[in-house]
Amino acid sequence: MTDPQEAIDAEAAIRAKERDARVGDRTAGEVQDGIPFIGAGPGDPGLLTVTGKELVEAADLVVHAGSLVNSELLEEYCADAERVSSIGKDLEELVPLMRDAYEAGRDAVRLHSGDPAIYGAALEQMDALEHEGVPTYLVPGVTSAFAASATLRTQLTLNGVANHVAFTRPRGKTLDPEDDHIGEFVEMGDVTTCIYLGTHAVGETMDRLLEEGHDPQTPVAVVYHASWPDEEVIEGTIETIGDRLEAAGYRASAMVVIGDAARKAGYERSYLYDGWANRGSTESEADD
Structure with missing residues (x-):
């Protein structure tokens, strides 16, 4: 071989x-x-x-x-x-x-x-x-991010809330600090950041986000074992989620979702179902 x-x-x-x-x-x-x-x-x-x-x-x-x-x-x-x-x-x-x-x-x-x-x-x-x-x-x-969004009964993209989704992981043995862009994604505001392979580092990651000046009230949801029988959801903010996850005792196998889409609030109605998508056909029919 x-x-x-x-x-x-x-x-x-x-x-x-x-x-x-x-x-x-x-x-x-x-x-x-x-x-x-x-x-x-x-x-x-x-x-x-x-x-x-x-x-x-x-x-x-x-x-x-x-x-x-x-x-x-x-x-x-x-x-x-x-x-x-x-x-x-x-x-x-x-x-x-x-x-x-x-x-x-x-x-x-x-x-x-x-x-x-x-x-x-x-x-x-x-x-x-x-x-x-x-x-x-x-x-x-x-992928687990999609199972987590289903568990949270939300969308990873929401009109007026999140136009982008970032799949990422925290710094560690595999990822050098200069290649950790979680803070940049969160700073954009309209990005839902999904962190893989980072359950053990949630506290450290949130501390860094706070040190960088990110809004401590930014919603964060952690879905442990999404879709498994022992699935559990832990919700909080950048300021509180580290302590809540530590109290729960989970160190692996969880999806971390950062951003307003995790709370599914404040979104705007899309163009798709407000008649916009049918305007062309309606106008053409009126011309006939």
Whole structure:
């Protein structure tokens, strides 16, 4: 097997010169040859897509994201498959496992939590497999930010409140301080900021926002285990949410939503349902 980093670099070098021939030839919902990288959704088995469900049900090998994927989903849809957790395994273990299964004629799937395109580290696995001659493709999933907005019974974008959405993560081992733009997003005012992988750092993040002079009354909602049976919502503001989350004891697996859309107040009626969308047809009919 080629060293995974060498494989990733080699695939990146190819893409720098030419586009993947499959782009534009295959759609996102199309079942293709190779190993699908499937988004399992935020937790509730019902939020797995129809295509994802069909693929995992037919699989001989399911390499999944451990406890990040609901065990009920695995038991209900993957009962007859060999199930291997990817937790604690590196590319040197995962790539040969999936490659060998594919070359042996087994139906293998890679099951990520949420959507693999958002903080999923899917592409490096896919590139390493492609370099080994194993085709791969993505099957989208429902990301936790969307499950959180559904739980909060709001929209991430609201007319007159939030025109933009930012998916981000806080500084830490993976993200250097200069690459942390949470404060910039909050400062824009009309951005709903969704923080992934940052439950453990909520208090520190809010303290920094206060030090930077952001409005302490800015709404913040934290949705732990969105769509899971033990889901919990903790609401507050930039000033209070750190202490409230610490009291709840959650250090992981929560989506943090900052902005007025989290409180779903003060929005304006959209143009879509005030007759604006039908004005052209109404005027043309009047002319006839």
